[in-house]
Structures are given as structure tokens and as C-alpha cells.
Amino acid sequence: EIVLTQSPATLVLSPGERATLSCRATQSVTDYLAWYQQKPGQAPRLLIFDTSYRATGIPVRFSGSGSGTDFTLTISSLEPEDFAVYYCQQRSSWPPTFGQGTRLEIK
Amino acid sequence: QVQLVQSGAEVKKPGSSVKVSCKASGGTFNNHAITWVRQAPGQGLEWMGGIIPMFGTSTYTEKFQGRVTFTADADTTTAYMELSSLRPDDTAIYYCARDREQWLLPYWGQGTLVTVSS
Numbered sequence: 001e002i003v004l005t006q007s008p009a010t011l012v013l014s015p016g017e018r019a020t021l022s023c024r025a026t027q028s029v030t031d032y033l034a035w036y037q038q039k040p041g042q043a044p045r046l047l048i049f050d051t052s053y054r055a056t057g058i059p060v061r062f063s064g065s066g067s068g069t070d071f072t073l074t075i076s077s078l079e080p081e082d083f084a085v086y087y088c089q090q091r092s093s094w095p096p097t098f099g100q101g102t103r104l105e106i107k
Numbered sequence: 108q109v110q111l112v113q114s115g116a117e118v119k120k121p122g123s124s125v126k127v128s129c130k131a132s133g134g135t136f137n138n139h140a141i142t143w144v145r146q147a148p149g150q151g152l153e154w155m156g157g158i159i160p161m162f163g164t165s166t167y168t169e170k171f172q173g174r175v176t177f178t179a180d181a182d183t184t185t186a187y188m189e190l191s192s193l194r195p196d197d198t199a200i201y202y203c204a205r206d207r208e209q210w211l212l213p214y215w216g217q218g219t220l221v222t223v224s225s
Contacts, residue, residue: 034211034212036152036212038152043202043204043215043216043217043218044144044152044202044212044215045215046211046212046213049208049211049213055213056213087151087152089152089212091208091209091210091211094166095154095156095168095169096154096210097154098151098152098153098154099151100151101151101152
């Protein structure tokens with residue numbers, strides 16, 4: 001099973017700042033890495049799939065990069081609604097797995 | 108627009124079973140997998156497995172193999188997750204989700220809270 005480790009566990013930033021979230025895999029997932037956003041009381045929402053493709057309706061301030069085992073989600077300029085928990089997920093091999101999440105908090 | 112609507116919250120005794128439903132509308136039901144993901148209170152997301160309604164075939168992650176059963180009814184476009192031998196640590200929100208490509212989940216239900224308590 002591929003284990004995904006996200007860092008940092010918590011990121012404290014102000015609106016307008018740039019956020020950089022990391023996800024590292026224990027073995028290559030090629031480019032089959034997705035990012036989800038989850039707000040309290042809500043289901044996860046797909047943001048980015050296959051490393052760098054934005055899902056439908058996702059603002060351009062969200063971008064993804066990386067390959068193999070190291071991936072990054074970048075939010076270029078934080079909006080108040082971006083403060084949430086973010087999960088990475090690999091779909092390269094069975095079983096699909098999620099990272100443990102990064103909590104993005106308002107400073 | 109694909110929508111998934113799940114059944115309501117459940118409270119169960121240890122050792123019993125729970126069956127959660129997931130009604131799909133919009134899109135095609137049969138040839139897309141319905142995946143089940145759970146989230147314990149304050150914890151992360153855990154992949155349980157899924158079913159492809161067209162074939163009736165299910166895959167389960169090792170942790171849940173033997174204790175969970177997925178079924179699907181094409182006539183009512185509803186998928187079901189039944190978890191047996193419930194324990195307090197099965198207390199969680201259970202989500203159904205529909206894939207677009209293999210193991211990619213753009214569509215989610217609202218979640219069903221299952222509480223296991225004596």
C-alpha cells in the first residue's frame with residue numbers, strides 16, 4: 001500500500017498570502033495524484049486531479065505540480081473561503097490512499 | 108449534474124449491522140464505480156472499496172474485507188454499504204462517491220453518520 005505523507009500538518013497564514021502544501025508518496029504514483037478540500041460539516045471536494053488539472057469550477061489560484069513521489073498544491077493568494085483541510089490522494093495502484101491532511105488556518 | 112443522496116444518521120449497538128444507502132441521479136449509474144470512504148471523528152479519509160453496478164463486482168480494502176458488503180440496484184440507481192459486527196471504533200461519517208475515471212472522485216454524497224454505542 002502506498003502511504004502518502006502530507007506536510008505541514010497545520011499551516012497558519014493570512015488572506016492574500018501564498019500557501020504551499022506538500023504530499024510525499026512512499027513509491028512513485030506517476031502523475032495520478034489528486035487534491036481534495038474539505039470544510040467542516042461538508043464532504044470533500046475535488047480540486048486537482050492527475051497532478052495539475054483543475055476540476056470543474058475550481059479557481060485558477062489553485063494549482064498542482066510534481067511527479068513520481070513529490071507533489072505540491074499551491075494556492076496563489078488565499079481567500080477567506082480557502083481555509084479548510086486539504087487531502088492528497090493517489091490512484092496509481094490498489095488500494096487508493098489518502099494523505100492524513102493539512103489543516104490551513106487563518107492567522 | 109450527478110447528485111448522490113445518502114440515508115440518514117444511524118445509532119447502532121456493538122455487534123449489530125448497519126446498511127447505508129446512496130441514491131444517484133444524473134449521469135449514468137451502471138458503468139461508474141460507487142466508492143465508499145469513511146471518516147472517523149476528527150480524523151482523515153479512509154478508502155473502504157467500491158462497486159461497479161453494471162457488473163455487480165465489488166472490491167474491498169483489506170481492512171474491511173469480510174465485514175463489509177456493497178450492493179447496487181440499477182432499477183432504483185441506489186447503492187448500499189452494509190457493515191457488520193460493528194464496534195465503537197466504526198463510529199464515523201460514511202461517504203459514497205462516484206468516480207469519473209478509475210478511483211477519481213468528483214461526486215460525493217453528503218455523508219451518513221453512524222454511531223456505535225452501547
